[in-house]
Amino acid sequence: MELGYIDTPEEWRDLFIMMFMVAGTLLFLLGIIIALISGYLGVNILNRIRSIMKEYVRPAAKNMKETTENVKGTVAFVSDNAVKPVVKAYGVAAGAKRFVSVASKVAGRGKKKEQ
Incomplete structure (x- = not known):
C-alpha cells in the first residue's frame, strides 16, 4: 500500500x-474552551441571581419584617x-x-351539727 511518500508500515x-x-x-483544547465558557456562564448566572436578590428579595424581606x-404591636x-x-372579669366571676x-358548703355543715 503506497500513498505518495508513505512506503512502509x-x-x-x-x-x-x-x-x-x-x-x-484539538479535543483537549475544545474541552478547555467549553470549560471556560461554562465557567463564564456560571459566574454570569450567579451575578444575575445576586442582583435579583438585592433588587427584589431584600426589600420584600424588609417589608415582611415591618x-x-x-402585627406584634396589634x-x-x-x-x-x-x-x-375579659379574662379578669371571668376570673373574678369564677x-x-x-x-x-365553698361558703354554702361551710354554712351547710354548721347547720347539720346543730341539729
Missing part, C-alpha cells in the same frame, strides 16, 4: 500516531385592651362562684 504507524496526537490535542413588627394592643379585661359554693 512504520511510516503509516507514525502518520496515524501524529493524526491521533493532533486529534487529541409587617411582622406591626397583638399587644388587642391583648391589653380586649383579652385581659372566684366569686367558687367562694359562694
